[in-house]
Amino acid sequence: MNQKYVLAPYVKVGFSEKGLELGFGSIQSTITSPQLQNSILATAAYFLSPHSLEELVGFLKNDYQLDDISIEEVIDVFRKKNFLIEENIYIKNERYSRHKLFYSLSGGAPIGVQHELSNKHVVILGCGGIGNLIGVNLVTAGVNQLTLIDNDLIELSNLTRQIMFTEEDVGKSKTAALSREFQRRNSNVIINVLNERIDSKDKYDLLPSCDLVVISGDSNGIMNHVNAICYSKKIPFINVGYIQDVAVWGPLFIPGSTACYECFGKNNIAHSTSSKKDISEIMRKINVNYQAPSIGPVNMLASSLATLDILKFLGKFGTAHSIKSRIGLWTHSLEIEKQHNQENPSCITCIQ
Ligand SMILES: [Zn+2]
Known part of the structure; x- marks a missing residue:
């Protein structure tokens, strides 16, 4: 399926003594390899607008000349910690938007959780x-x-x-x-x-x-x-x-x-x-x-x-x-x- 994703709004980036820090608190990943740091940052920025994972693969191959293993590594970082959310999940002024981010952060499917509660x-x-x-x-x-x-x-x-x-x-x-x-x-x-x-x-x-x-x-x-x-x-x-x-x-x-x-x-x-x-x-x-x-x-x-x-x-x-x-x-x-x-x-x- 060609599902499109965006970077979850609860993801922040910054450098610490250990490396590139992606995420915050309970969903934090530390990226120590300098090569990986660049492609991770580029990927985070890439998902500021909606893209599919297939599009990401093309982007990392063409613009960053990454091989398949490195691309897998980048995707793994984003998928394992719920750093990406499906597009249209977060609508700032929607009533339950901030709760939905919490459900996503906790590994739940936000729309599904809200539907269950309702x-x-x-x-x-x-x-x-x-x-x-x-x-x-x-x-x-x-x-x-x-x-x-x-x-x-x-x-x-x-x-x-x-x-x-x-x-x-x-x-x-x-x-x-x-x-x-x-x-x-x-x-x-x-x-x-x-x-x-x-x-x-x-x-x-x-x-x-x-x-x-x-x-x-x-x-x-x-x-x-x-x-x-x-x-x-x-x-x-x-x-x-x-x-x-x-x-x-x-x-x-x-x-x-x-x-x-x-x-x-x-x-x-x-x-x-x-x-x-x-x-x-x-x-x-x-x-x-x-x-x-x-x-x-x-x-x-x-x-x-x-x-x-x-x-x-x-x-x-x-x-x-x-x-x-x-x-x-x-x-x-x-x-x-x-x-x-x-x-x-x-x-x-x-x-x-
Ligand atoms: Zn009993």
């Missing part, structure tokens, strides 16, 4: 800080449809991190305010609202068929209920949140492909029961007083890293790191912890 329906279960931030990122990225599930009203203390809400929204429904704000940011997106709580398996019918459920609520047993419903309806889901200062996302559970939440070890959770009644009672009194700290930046970290994985999963590009892993970014130490999800062969929920 056909996806995501349920946001819990419309607090995480739901606000993941929701707005999905809406602005061009996901087709969101269903917002929550029955809470907005409180003044929510405004520190639930940044879609305004002071005028205090006392109003979270789903209604989010729906309004999301629609303002992308009127093409379909927003459904459900003022409910998924707090038991009986709520099975409430969960619409969709491509992904994002759980960002903390009601008791929510993971078990959603796990049971999602595995029986074959809907992927991911839990996103924080534990004190730790931003946490994943695992991204995919029925039919990964082990489920019931398989995922609960060995890290301390239990608060004792055979001694008075000790159990003391623990109960202490724990009933618990209130999770929550700060905007940690909500944002968990939400943004989770959203990147969600876009990769839904758009089918790059690697979603939370598939089979629960990832924690410890903000006090900037360490990353991964807990891997192992199959439990006797699990009755996911092993068929």
Whole structure:
């Protein structure tokens, strides 16, 4: 096929002590051979206007007298790091143009990724800080449809991190305010609202068929209920949140492909029961007083890293790191912890 390409706009060139640097950050190539440097620079300039690879071969043969092996070498440099994009992929003022460059940089086919996203329906279960931030990122990225599930009203203390809400929204429904704000940011997106709580398996019918459920609520047993419903309806889901200062996302559970939440070890959770009644009672009194700290930046970290994985999963590009892993970014130490999800062969929920 005579497909024409242009130099990806995210490619920069410059000389360093090591040689000619082509690209930037994670897509950088260093060209040390002086002969190759000239032809690489010439090729980069050649693709400032659209050309096919066949035309490039003619250009390098005629104007640079390169042999076939050297031409292969030049083409390899450009192809391996996604330095070239198909012509007409990048249209500066097009709505998703900068996202498309990111998909291309990550090895995805930009138009294909955008098309995938424009056909996806995501349920946001819990419309607090995480739901606000993941929701707005999905809406602005061009996901087709969101269903917002929550029955809470907005409180003044929510405004520190639930940044879609305004002071005028205090006392109003979270789903209604989010729906309004999301629609303002992308009127093409379909927003459904459900003022409910998924707090038991009986709520099975409430969960619409969709491509992904994002759980960002903390009601008791929510993971078990959603796990049971999602595995029986074959809907992927991911839990996103924080534990004190730790931003946490994943695992991204995919029925039919990964082990489920019931398989995922609960060995890290301390239990608060004792055979001694008075000790159990003391623990109960202490724990009933618990209130999770929550700060905007940690909500944002968990939400943004989770959203990147969600876009990769839904758009089918790059690697979603939370598939089979629960990832924690410890903000006090900037360490990353991964807990891997192992199959439990006797699990009755996911092993068929
Ligand atoms: Zn399981």
